Amino acid sequence: MKTVTTESGIIYEFNKTNPYVIKVPSGTTMKIETYDCFQNQIQTPETEVGRIDWDKINPATGPIFVEDAMPGDILKVTIEKIEIGKQGVMVVGPNLGVMGHKIERMESKILPIKDDKIHFNDIELPLNKMIGVIGVAPEENGVNCGTPGAHGGSMDNKMITEGAILYFPVFAEGALFALGDLHAAMGDGEVSVSGVEVAGEVTVKLDVLKGDRLSHPMLENEVVFTQIVSAETLDEAAKLATSEMIERIVEKTGLPLSEITMLMSAAGHSEICQIVDPLMTARFVVPKWLLKELECTLINE
Structure with a gap:
């Protein structure tokens, strides 16, 4: 299996001008090593968070050039396995996250990870291993890895975990795929501006799909299909994710817009991914049983 390490190359922005670290054919399964979102700068409680290099935040490993991607x-990115380190870190600080206006100083907390539990003082939190930053080169100018968009990026969607399949629109030759910012756990919203940040390795399979198009990333797992959208406001992101999903189902089924809208209102779900990045991210979730009833395939392979 091919492996891309952090020493192979990292990026701080998704950009079609980034030189790739490896070229692979469609269908390749590979392992990608990642730093945590602070580039492993916070390893002990004694580290002064305000003194770390804040230009080295949210590094993504890559980019990877996928042959035939145009x-x-x-x-199509299948997340086969996420392996994480033995400790995570969380931070809060002034002007960070939802409560940053009331927090007066930077603080960090080192969280041991043992026996599939995160140890927060005397509380054991369950693992929810997921990927915060994942995507491809954007269509136009470069986008900082801390900002989400139509290319993916910092979507901070807790559904991006083992067994999930992500579908990204390709904007540049080779796609220029990269990922980073793993979390041992993160709640919807990521309200403090950090999940349980952790280094690790991700095994993915990369496939190029022809003959279909997307405007924003989609996600599939065993039970649902999800449309993910990032926008300036949460309202805008949620409404656009909903409308894009409804219009795609209408296109794929040929059924009336009014009926699909009613079905989505009855059985679909509008959900928050994150509310703390430069753009807000929302998702619209549709159960697969309903798509089966509609005889609807959302992605042509």
Whole structure:
């Protein structure tokens, strides 16, 4: 299996001008090593968070050039395994996250990870291993890895975990795929501006799909299909995710917009991914049993 390490190359922004670290054919399964979102700068409680290098935040490992991926295609990314380190870190600080206006100083907390539990003081939190930053080169200018968009990026969607399949619109030749910012756990919203940040390794399979198009990333797991959208406000992101999903189902089924809208209001779900990045991210979730009843395939393979 091919492996891309952090020493192979990291990026701080997704950009079609980034030189790739490896070229692989469609269908490749590979392991990608990642730093945590602070580039492993906070390893002990004694580290002064305000004194770390804040220019080295949210590094993503890559980019990876996928052969045959061209603008207008879809990059299918199957997340086969997420392996994480033995400790995570969380931070809070002034002007960070939802409560940053009331927090007066930077604080960090080192959280041991043992026996599939995160130890927060005397509380044992369950693991929810997921990927915060994952995506491809954007269509136009570069986008900082801490900002989400149509290319993916810092979507901080807790559903991006083992067994999930992500579909990205390809904007640049080779797609230029990269990922980073693993979390041992993160709640919807990521309200403090950090999940349980952790270094690790991710095993993914990369496939190029021809003959179908996307405007924003989609996610599939065993039970649902999800449309993910990032926008300036949460309202805008949620409404656009909903409308894009409804219009895609209408396109794929040929059924009336009014009926699909009613079905989505009855059985679909509008949910929050994160509310703390430069853009807000929301998702619209549709159960697969309903798509089966509609005889609807959302992605052509």
